[in-house]
Amino acid sequence: GQNIDQPTEMTATEGAIVQINCTYQTSGFNGLFWYQQHAGEAPTFLSYNVLDGLEEKGRFSSFLSRSKGYSYLLLKELQMKDSASYLCAVIASDYKLSFGAGTTVTVRA
């Protein structure tokens, strides 16, 4: 099976920056997604990386290093509504999407 690791929980203050790391050991690599999931809701798309480097989209950025099997999601200017689970997911050589267990981010006032 594929191995995708991310921290279970993180806490940060409103207005701060939080970085969620994701490391993966998979059979091949064909892309990496980040999804956001609020409690009791469906996951929604945040970002997709297939080449090394940083992808920026508003307050959210995602970074990928394929040689290190590593990605991070950077959330800037945190808002209370950013309290959610963040899911890292990797497409391996079998072209199936494998998800990490998710990181629950709590934003405090």
Added chain:
Amino acid sequence: IAGITQAPTSQILAAGRRMTLRCTQDMRHNAMYWYRQDLGLGLRLIHYSNTAGTTGKGEVPDGYSVSRANTDDFPLTLASAVPSQTSVYFCASSKTGVTDTQYFGPGTRLTVL
């Protein structure tokens, strides 16, 4: 409103019963997926379909079956439910395949007693 719907929203089921979870999308997406989400384990792929008429097995297919008779519908059937199938089930679709963004339905919360 275009999107993906699932039914029922929640269900309590006796062990041994047969159950079909429904999933319908109106985005004309070719690919569809079924996941289960359990606390601490994240989303796990059960079955998928890259296009109408084809299906494939995911990470945890045992005890589940799917069909894809047309583009819009992708039902998931539990032939004889067991308590370990208690979970939240999400259906998703993407335009052409796994490298495209997946859009998720609202989920079905299933409890097998």
